[in-house]
Amino acid sequence: MVLNAYNKNVPSDIKLIIFDLDGTLVDSKYDLTDAANYARAEYGFEPLTVEKVSSFLGSGIPALVKSVLPELDDKKLENAVKTFKGFYAQHLLDKTKPYIGVAEMLANLSEYKKVVLSNKTEVFSKKIIESLDLIKYFDDVFGGDSFSEKKPSPVPIYEIMKKYSLDKKNVVMVGDGFNDVKVGKNACVKTIGLLYGYSSLKQMKELAPDYTAETPEEVVKIAKGNF
Numbered sequence: 001m002v003l004n005a006y007n008k009n010v011p012s013d014i015k016l017i018i019f020d021l022d023g024t025l026v027d028s029k030y031d032l033t034d035a036a037n038y039a040r041a042e043y044g045f046e047p048l049t050v051e052k053v054s055s056f057l058g059s060g061i062p063a064l065v066k067s068v069l070p071e072l073d074d075k076k077l078e079n080a081v082k083t084f085k086g087f088y089a090q091h092l093l094d095k096t097k098p099y100i101g102v103a104e105m106l107a108n109l110s111e112y113k114k115v116v117l118s119n120k121t122e123v124f125s126k127k128i129i130e131s132l133d134l135i136k137y138f139d140d141v142f143g144g145d146s147f148s149e150k151k152p153s154p155v156p157i158y159e160i161m162k163k164y165s166l167d168k169k170n171v172v173m174v175g176d177g178f179n180d181v182k183v184g185k186n187a188c189v190k191t192i193g194l195l196y197g198y199s200s201l202k203q204m205k206e207l208a209p210d211y212t213a214e215t216p217e218e219v220v221k222i223a224k225g226n227f
Contacts, residue, residue, distance in 0.1 A: 013170055014112065014170060014172050014223055015112060015113060015164075015166055015170040016113040016161075016171045016172075017112050017113070017115075017172050017174060018114075018115050018157065018172070018174065019115070020173075020176060020180045021116050021117075021129070022057055022058070022198070023057065023177060023194070023197030023198040024175050024180070024194055024197055025099065025102050025116070025129075025134065026096050026097065026098050026099065027098075027099055028092070028095075029050055030094075030095040030096070031088065032057060032064070033049075033050045033053040033054070034094070035084050035088035035092075036053050036064065036065070036068045037053075038083070038087040039083045039084040040068060040069060042083050043080065057198050058119060058177040058179045058198070059150075060121075061120065062077075062081050065081045065084050092127065092128060097132070098134060101215055102134070103133075104216065105220055106138075107137065109137075109219075109220060109223060112223065113139050114139060115160060116129060116140070117157070118141075118142070118143050118144065119144035121143045121145050122141065122145055122146045123143070124143065125141050125142070125143040129141050140160075151179040151182070152178070152182035154183060154186040157171065157183060157184070158187060161187075168189045171189040172184075173189055173190070174192045175192075175197075176193070176194040176196070176198055177198060177199050181193050181204075181207040184209070184210075190210045191210050191211070192210065192211045192219055192223075193211070194212070195212055196215060
C-alpha cells in the first residue's frame with residue numbers, strides 16, 4: 001500500500017514524470033562502493049561498508065568522493081575524483097541492476113513523457129540506462145552536468161519544463177533521497193518519495209514528499225490516481 005500520502009489530491013494533470021537514477025531506477029550502490037574504496041585504497045585508507053557509502057549517495061561523484069575521503073585537501077580531492085571516475089567508468093555495470101518491477105512500472109506509464117534526472121554525470125547516467133535496456137522508456141536522460149546547476153536547485157526541472165512546454169502542475173518528481181524531494185519542492189512540482197532506495201522510512205517522513213511509495217508498482221498507482 002501507499003504509505004503516508006501527504007497530499008490526497010489526485011495528480012490528474014501529470015504529463016511528465018521525472019525519475020532519479022540511483023536508488024530509484026537502479027541499485028548501483030555496490031559499484032559505487034567499489035569505486036569509492038578503490039579511491040580510498042590509493043590514499044592508504046581502509047575500505048568502507050556499502051551501508052556507509054550508500055549514506056553519501058545522491059549529490060554527484062565529487063561530493064561522494066569528498067565524503068569518503070574527508071582527510072584530503074582540495075588538490076588531492078581533485079585527483080581522487082579522477083581516480084574514482086577512471087575506475088567507475090570501467091566497472092559501473094559490474095553489479096548495477098534495475099530494481100525489481102522498474103521495467104514494468106515504466107511500461108505501465110507509457111502515456112506519460114518520462115525523463116531521468118540524476119546528479120551523476122550525464123555520460124555515466126546514459127550508459128547505465130542504455131546498457132540495462134531502459135532507454136526505450138525515456139524521452140531524455142540528464143545528469144548533474146547537463147544544466148548550470150544540479151539537484152536540489154530547481155534549475156534542472158525549470159529547464160526540463162521549458163523544453164517540453166509544460167507547467168509545474170504537469171510534472172511529478174520521483175526519487176529516493178533528499179535531493180529528489182527537495183528539487184521537487186524547490187520547483188513547486190509534486191513529489192513521490194520512494195521507500196525501497198537509499199533513504200530510510202524515518203528520513204523520508206522527515207522530507208515529507210507529497211506521496212510515498214514502497215514499490216515501483218505503487219508509483220504507477222499514484223500517477224494514475226489509483227490509490
